[in-house]
Amino acid sequence: MDKVLKVYKLDVGYQKTVVADITLEVMPGEIVALIGPNGAGKSTILNTITRQLEKLSGKIYIKEKEDKLVNGEELSTVMSMVTTQRIKPQLMSAREVVATGRYPYTGRLGILSKNDWEKVDEAIALVDAKEVAENDFSKLSDGQRQRIMLARAICQEPEIMILDEPTSFLDIQFKVDILSIIKRMAKRENIAVVLSIHDLEFVEALADKVIAINDGRVVAVGRPKEIITGEIIEDIYHMQKGCGKTLIDGLRGYSDALYKLINR
Amino acid sequence: MILQKKTADQILIIFILTVLLVILGLISVLIGSADIGVKDLYAFFKGSGEDFARNILLTIRLPRILAAVIMGGALAVSGFLLQVFFGNPIAGPYVLGVSSSAKLFVALAMVFLLKNGRVFSSFGMIVAAFIGSLISMGIVLIMAGKVRNMSLLVVCGVMIGYICSAITDFVVCFAEDSNIVNLHNWSLGSFSGTTMEHVQISLIFVLACIFLSFMLSKPIGAYQLGEAYARNMGVNIKALRVILILSSSLLSATVTAFAGPISFVGIAVPHIMRGLFKTAKPLIMIPACFLGGAIITLICDDIARTAFAPTELSISSVTAVGLAPVVILLLLRRGER
Numbered sequence: 001m002d003k004v005l006k007v008y009k010l011d012v013g014y015q016k017t018v019v020a021d022i023t024l025e026v027m028p029g030e031i032v033a034l035i036g037p038n039g040a041g042k043s044t045i046l047n048t049i050t051r052q053l054e055k056l057s058g059k060i061y062i063k064e065k066e067d068k069l070v071n072g073e074e075l076s077t078v079m080s081m082v083t084t085q086r087i088k089p090q091l092m093s094a095r096e097v098v099a100t101g102r103y104p105y106t107g108r109l110g111i112l113s114k115n116d117w118e119k120v121d122e123a124i125a126l127v128d129a130k131e132v133a134e135n136d137f138s139k140l141s142d143g144q145r146q147r148i149m150l151a152r153a154i155c156q157e158p159e160i161m162i163l164d165e166p167t168s169f170l171d172i173q174f175k176v177d178i179l180s181i182i183k184r185m186a187k188r189e190n191i192a193v194v195l196s197i198h199d200l201e202f203v204e205a206l207a208d209k210v211i212a213i214n215d216g217r218v219v220a221v222g223r224p225k226e227i228i229t230g231e232i233i234e235d236i237y238h239m240q241k242g243c244g245k246t247l248i249d250g251l252r253g254y255s256d257a258l259y260k261l262i263n264r
Numbered sequence: 265m266i267l268q269k270k271t272a273d274q275i276l277i278i279f280i281l282t283v284l285l286v287i288l289g290l291i292s293v294l295i296g297s298a299d300i301g302v303k304d305l306y307a308f309f310k311g312s313g314e315d316f317a318r319n320i321l322l323t324i325r326l327p328r329i330l331a332a333v334i335m336g337g338a339l340a341v342s343g344f345l346l347q348v349f350f351g352n353p354i355a356g357p358y359v360l361g362v363s364s365s366a367k368l369f370v371a372l373a374m375v376f377l378l379k380n381g382r383v384f385s386s387f388g389m390i391v392a393a394f395i396g397s398l399i400s401m402g403i404v405l406i407m408a409g410k411v412r413n414m415s416l417l418v419v420c421g422v423m424i425g426y427i428c429s430a431i432t433d434f435v436v437c438f439a440e441d442s443n444i445v446n447l448h449n450w451s452l453g454s455f456s457g458t459t460m461e462h463v464q465i466s467l468i469f470v471l472a473c474i475f476l477s478f479m480l481s482k483p484i485g486a487y488q489l490g491e492a493y494a495r496n497m498g499v500n501i502k503a504l505r506v507i508l509i510l511s512s513s514l515l516s517a518t519v520t521a522f523a524g525p526i527s528f529v530g531i532a533v534p535h536i537m538r539g540l541f542k543t544a545k546p547l548i549m550i551p552a553c554f555l556g557g558a559i560i561t562l563i564c565d566d567i568a569r570t571a572f573a574p575t576e577l578s579i580s581s582v583t584a585v586g587l588a589p590v591v592i593l594l595l596l597r598r599g600e601r
Contacts, residue, residue, distance in 0.1 A: 072498030
């Protein structure tokens, strides 16, 4: 199968480099989790992949095509995203917010066809948000909003989805909900997902591949079991020797339970 | 299904507003100091009738009414575009000082040209107003980079407006030419003295800007979700921002060039229309704001010219009384959150 996203020797940052020398390959349906402390540059990496930021150097390939050959409109049919930035739409129902994801497929004036609305409703059904679809978006709870933003990214029919901290500010139930939706969607629709996440206990249950980042570099890349280890956790979070292992041992039991919840 | 009903309702409201505007236009033609009845109007449209009535209609009433419609609509759309740009409903060409700075530049250019014995063309007035608008817009944008709070930005804009008005007063006061006497009325905002030529040229500019904005409804709608998501959709953010600023400035400059600064239409009408149409989508809001701005400005101008006839009020006095409370409500409601 072809790699849907490939990052080669990428340096990201603003004027100064925040994270250097990132190399990564993502296959369709694969879930890649970025872990690392606050300020490590996880969002900077994701923002560079979604072109919110210019890359400093290195290469990004979208479906084996160098990214400078993929224009913004083309990219919008391949890659969708959910950021941490809160949107403030005026007088829009949740369903109308989801509908903005159909942008790349509508005509000059952006009017949705019947087929487009069907895709919107499918995406809403996929995130279990039917009952709030007609509610005012700005009056939804954080968890509901996150579902709607996810539905919006889904109905954009991407092959790659970039999610910046999709579980932050959510309670445990919503975290499980959102992550199981992401997993279901990735496996069922064969969408590649790159996301950043702070909840280490979920990583094993969720991800196929993990990238650990700290101090401006990629510390380790591998399968969750290889990365979520005492040593690496101590390294990236600057913990005392021994603490990482205790933490991971504690998380293990919890992880198994979460695995069942997320993959139900 | 629910959405389709919403769209049907919105189209119905647009239709009702259009009918209302036509009826109001006809009524406005009939009211005024010279006695013109339905019969005269009928004769006028048939191409016959007395010269006196024809004359009044062609040179006074019609240009004035058309100007109020075109320019009122232009101001409301200009306000809507600025609100999209700032991502905030508290914005408009008048409250950000853009209209007053346009006024200052028109006054300066007029005085300068008259001193040199030259006549100021309609096109030249628009150019001067546009330059003035862009300068104050530039200042507002620089300030917007420093203050994130929109209410504070509006206070700064109002202050810029005061400064520009004060300088305009100096200019008008010290200019002795008798032609400039007219400047005094104009500088307060008035549709009196508008000619058919003004109507024609403003119509061209206003239609061009509104058509352009309407055709950009799709990217404008995406921009309302925030820059990041718009960029992800492939919207060229820089180009869109430039177009928003240029077309909103050109719209309000066209109005100011001929009618002077008209207060609060740009900020209040989009707010009223959002409430009426229950949406902020540009595809609906651009035509809705044009119609709403036209209707409200036409009513205000009718009041300005007839309430205390033969004395005329400035249009801004009327719009201020009617619309400033809407702005206050808007500010209060945002403050509550």
